[in-house]
Amino acid sequence: ALSNRLGGLGMHKKGLQGLDKEEVNKMIYETSKGSKFFKNEAIKDAAVTARIKKILENYNIVKKLDLSSESAIVKAKLKELENIRDFTQTIVHIDMDAFYASIEERDNPELRTKPMAVGDEMMLATANYEARKYGVRSALPGYIARRLCPQLIIVPASGEKYGLVTSQIQEIFSHYDSTFNMTSMDEAYLNITKYLSKAEQTPDEVVQEIRQEISKKTGGLTASAGIACNMLLAKICSDLNKPNGQYKLENDRQSVMELMKDLNIRKIPGIGRVTERILNALDINTCGDLQGKLVIIHQVFTYTFFNFVARAALGIGSIDVAFKMKRKSMSVSRTFAALHKPADLRKKLRELAKHLEKDLAKHNFEGCHISLTLKMTSFKLLTRGRLIKKFIYSADDLYNYGKVILDAHLPLN
DNA sequence: GGCCGTTAA
């Protein structure tokens, strides 16, 4: 049987629907099986399966219990959540379409009609829509992508070029909402409530205009957008008419609940492939299913998780577009051909320490906790850390404290 | 407190 982790990966992405999923999965499986990477994925998969088994055992006990008092607690929580619903804001989530790939197409129009991806033999960052027809997608190694699509053109990433486009779209966003928040190079949230109060335009018209300006300023790049009353819904909506489209969700409870009813849980940001598997095991596939199972979720999982899914199921999200989390850590990591000799590993550590010193200086950052992660040839990760009584930032300190951790694990095999 | 796992882009 095909590993869930390796096979059913990423097929929900736009552009992939409709192609022969079986064929793609089989090809990836045939190329991967036997590899150490694949074995490690199988181990991780088995751990998830075991975790699900435990949850199901608990679920089967709990569902027979009298949950009337639980039910009351959940009901009260839902009432509380209904009370905090806010329909006063107009939030937009903008997402550039196949960002890196579109920029490369713009700069080399011959690529437009050909399957193409940005990245290298090791890893692809993104694929154009032509390539997605073959199952080529981001987070797929280039050499596997080539087997899916032998004509695939792989273009190396040019970070500075993409950064330039990011600055261009930021300038556009600032005109509509000075508090706009970039969540990555190609994604942003805007609160256009204030702008709308002054402009004589509908939200759809404003967003249409933003997307036109993006296209004009960037030489024809397209973006998709979602418009809704909060960030969660705006993000979900920006995916609905991708690529080069926008979707506006009406600002009322009924419209929100209708959208959520049949929405696949995987579309909720924060629910990834593992959580999806877990919830699927409880017969939960859509946010509608989720709404009907909140009592059991409250019983079986932590309150934090219950709270998270309850909010998501009701379509309740933040409106604080400008909120930025304070940086808590800074790290650097490299994957390299297996090294065994302690001296070689220490040399690597020295290189990483120098690299991190530069980054720390650039951001004027320091830390009092250091952790070292080793990736074994089996792909298993080992992380060990320690608190330091002072704040450090120099390559020498990073190396010396890191070396203590590293040496404790030498020799590696 | 320390480590592992999940998620996202």
Add this chain to the structure above:
DNA sequence: TAGTTTAACGGCC
């Protein structure tokens, strides 16, 4: 031949 990098959070012991 070959399966990334960075950052944050939750769960568990």
